[in-house]
Amino acid sequence: MKGLILSGGAGTRLRPLTHTRAKQLVPIANKPVLFYGIEDMAAAGITEIAIVVGDTHQEIRDAVGTGERFGVSVTYIHQEAPLGLAHCVLIARDFLGDDCFVMYLGDNMLEQGLAGFVAQFEQQRKQDSRLATDSRALDDSQPSTDCRAGRCRAQILLAPVGNPSSFGVAEIGPDGDVVNLVEKPRDPPSNLALVGVYIFDASIHEAVRAIEPSARGELEITDAIHWLIRTGHRVDHRILEGWWIDTGKKDPLLECNRLVLDTITRQVDGMVDDTSRVEGRVVVAEGVRIVSSTVRGPVVIGAGSRIENTFIGPYTSIGANCVITDSELDHSVVLDGSHVIGINRITDSLIGQHVRVVRSPDHRSAARLLLGDHSQVEWE
Known part of the structure; x- marks a missing residue:
């Protein structure tokens, strides 16, 4: 065969x-x-x-x-x-x-x-x-x-x-x-x-x-x-x-991510500081740094990423070498090398490689995103 x-x-x-x-x-x-x-x-x-x-x-x-x-x-x-x-x-x-x-x-x-x-x-x-x-x-x-x-x-x-x-x-x-x-x-x-x-x-x-x-x-x-x-x-x-x-569309892909994350087994190989909480079925790869943050599974975080002063909610996959700071993120997929900085809440989103999502003046709202690689988004 x-x-x-x-x-x-x-x-x-x-x-x-x-x-x-x-x-x-x-x-x-x-x-x-x-x-x-x-x-x-x-x-x-x-x-x-x-x-x-x-x-x-x-x-x-x-x-x-x-x-x-x-x-x-x-x-x-x-x-x-x-x-x-x-x-x-x-x-x-x-x-x-x-x-x-x-x-x-x-x-x-x-x-x-x-x-x-x-x-x-x-x-x-x-x-x-x-x-x-x-x-x-x-x-x-x-x-x-x-x-x-x-x-x-x-x-x-x-x-x-x-x-x-x-x-x-x-x-x-x-x-x-x-x-x-x-x-x-x-x-x-x-x-x-x-x-x-x-x-x-x-x-x-x-x-x-x-x-x-x-x-x-x-x-x-x-x-x-x-x-x-x-x-x-x-x-x-x-x-x-x-x-x-x-998986050819965003919403089915996110649903598939949710279903697969439901099957993962907890494994924390990265660094989690004393002020952080990692709850439930979470996979944290080597080289990850989690500082002053909460990660509530099921979640996977790729090697070399940094999570700081952030809440990562269930059914989220974060790729390698990402930076997520001062933000809230759930039910989303973030590809390698992307930065999310100062965003109050991102949900139901698919973010490509090397994307920068940063906040301008403080504005509170949930975001729904489909972003291509090397994009940059600022909230006004």
């Missing part, structure tokens, strides 16, 4: 932040979103991974490297333009060969991980292989470990949603197989939305070559899956366990 992570795209829904960085590298609990997907694949036993990259390819290469620190080997495949998810499969053909593979959207976050999803697929493949053997339908010339010997089809991950008209939606037949896929239907056949995690066998390569670009000029993976169904291939599904968040 191989892995294919899609990390192209312009990240337009997170601008201006993503004018200067890859959306897949925006941190959740001080770790880039993309890293969670790589770690999930490694935990599922997938060690050969290709990452499809676009205009932000160098930043992603610099962050991920060879994959050695994750226990995987990473290959990079450059997509010249955002031509669709099925186009990513098309250009990854040489890497994928005839192996089964997991395809994963690089800005997705899943609570359940991938291990169970992959294990269910492998179990179904083994069951299909046994049935094929019993019916003497298996070609004896194929080795038992070959993907085709298990007739491993395709498997998609689905989640019930309250607004299915906003998603690709699957229609499930009485035997549990997927019988139809509809993109953003006016009259949805179900409330089961495509999550953005798929497993395919080699038959998908014929499918992506057979389909035509959609009205928006892209090769749609939903069209390729629908082609599999129309040509007699079985497409299985699994229902998502736990939460799923597309």
Whole structure:
């Protein structure tokens, strides 16, 4: 089993932040979103991974490297333009060969991980292989470990949603197989939305070559899956366990940060002076200085940051080498190297790298911010 992570795209829904960085590298609990997907694949036993990259390819290469620190080997495949998810499969053909593979959207976050999803697929493949053997339908010339010997089809991950008209939606037949896929239907056949995690066998390569670009000029993976169904291939599904968040917008990203912070374990490695209080599940990295401040978890604070005369409230992630003084901050994400000085309250905010948020004359109000890298904001 191989892995294919899609990390192209312009990240337009997170601008201006993503004018200067890859959306897949925006941190959740001080770790880039993309890293969670790589770690999930490694935990599922997938060690050969290709990452499809676009205009932000160098930043992603610099962050991920060879994959050695994750226990995987990473290959990079450059997509010249955002031509669709099925186009990513098309250009990854040489890497994928005839192996089964997991395809994963690089800005997705899943609570359940991938291990169970992959294990269910492998179990179904083994069951299909046994049935094929019993019916003497298996070609004896194929080795038992070959993907085709298990007739491993395709498997998609689905989640019930309250607004299915906003998603690709699957229609499930009485035997549990997927019988139809509809993109953003006016009259949805179900409330089961495509999550953005798929497993395919080699038959998908014929499918992506057979389909035509959609009205928006892209090769749609939903069209390729629908082609599999129309040509007699079985497409299985699994229902998502736990939460799923597309981190491509500010508010879902903050919600994802909250959910991940709820799972952290307290670890205080930095300096906390005698006049400060660090309460609850808080991670304070080495080199952090907390002076005359209160930090109420869940919170993570990155290496080298300084917190002084400040209240940091729950569900806040502060990156490395930040300075937060004379301020109040909660339910927010602050990226590396930013300064927040003299701000009475910041909440529900996403602040980019090397941002300066400083107060002019004293003015009391809560702020809601989405700031790109190297911004500077003054309160009048």
